[in-house]
Amino acid sequence: SSIRLYNVDQEDSISHWSEKFSLYVFESTGMVNCKISHNKIYTICINITTTSSGLSKIIKLLPSMAIINKSSVEIEIIETISGIEQNEWQLIKPEQIIPFWPCDMKEGIMNVRYSYSRMIPSSFMMNIKHRTLLRMNDEDHPVLHVQVSITDFFGIHIIFNDYKIGHAPILLINCLKNQEISYNQKDDTQIQILSSQHYVYYTWNNPFKPHKLLVSSNGQNKEIEFHV
Template structure:
């Protein structure tokens, strides 16, 4: 209620008092989860909320008791313990840890945690229901996420995994770890990744997970803050992906000293797959067409470059590859169809009467270019130095080329 001075009707004299009455709902509840929830207020009013939905509660009060239900998460119906608004929450933001239990489970220790923040807003309570962490698994690996020694299984699914540590706010441990699920955790220091900070606004980096056969899985960890500011979005993706933007099916394999490391991985047109090298520092990659097994020369997959690979096929004589890499993000190996102009070199013989011969340094396969002709050329061996030996008559010279991203 608000009192203000007012004019008498049809006069310019202020000799009256007016009353402004503001009527607000007792509670404002917003669902900041990516899933549906249900809420019961004092066992009187029940309602459901979609993601991001706001509900104005008229039957409750600032001393109400709330009971939440998550109809389906991990194919389980979760029911919370009652939340008493009369009880002060934790931390500077009056936050309540909401404990959910699977009533159908035989193990009563199976719980799910969420957070209910209670703010005062125009003499009402503004309730924000959220999870501090959303973990998105964009790899093809089953993983575990650990914070405060609490582990969460991270399956290979599209939806985010909702994680809430036991401590929130200033008490929270803001460092997490991941490991490949199913690996014996007897030697935790060897299996869990190094810890990475979660208390950042935005961050992208790489972490590694070692498994018993000494293979190391490099995983990109991208951390962003949600638009509403309460949730950290943690996206786990492969440190290397292979993308086939060509019109033919291809297969790729890692090789070390000409020995294949694992099986050939098939990639259909317009498909993206994770790729897990066993030896990222020393290994190279080879590509072949699925339909006829014609194979390219090996090329580096851990350095930023682009080139055209010879394929010795009449219909598809070459395939374009680009390796896009940074020090802190994932590596993308992208294959595309050959187009005129994709070749790294255009060699023009401007002499009127003399042919010119050329080849890549250390290659014995020499090509001859007649006078007043030109040819598009790509490297016979992408790993060898990108230098040409050019000869005319009895003279020869070496020409080096700087590799640009």
């Protein structure tokens, strides 16, 4: 069997037939590609199961990538390739789920911003499994939690959430007496100060730079590497 995609507003098909897949299986999970013009590819997740009677097949079709906004604010997302925005910004309201069809999963970079803000957006990788806090340059909502999950059947789910304690990748505690410490992400020029007997939740200024924290105090320096 094969599938192809249609435009809901037009009767003409918008894709070529996908590669073939078999229905003569008891249970199967996989992906097929539907190509359209401009070399764009729509990847569809296919899950095939058999009913308890063994007489019917249940075939579920899902987009290979879905964006889920569980935060309390409207956000906009867009893909970039070599720093160039692809297509248009897509609005996602709170509790909304939309399919997303990337142009280039190899580079896999997505930008996100709040719908009411035109500040510089935050970027992250959408093709690897991870979670992080994004700095959003906004006074009311300074950070946004993003989680990228990847499974065989559901494909890639990108989930945005409001910040909660525990989302930050680092809790930095200064237990020194009468000595402050300075810290910054490696290859980042923004140095911050943490006073004695204080603590701070920290996230990376730039998710694409090394996940290493440089800590200095009283002339001594330490580089700490964090593994995702």
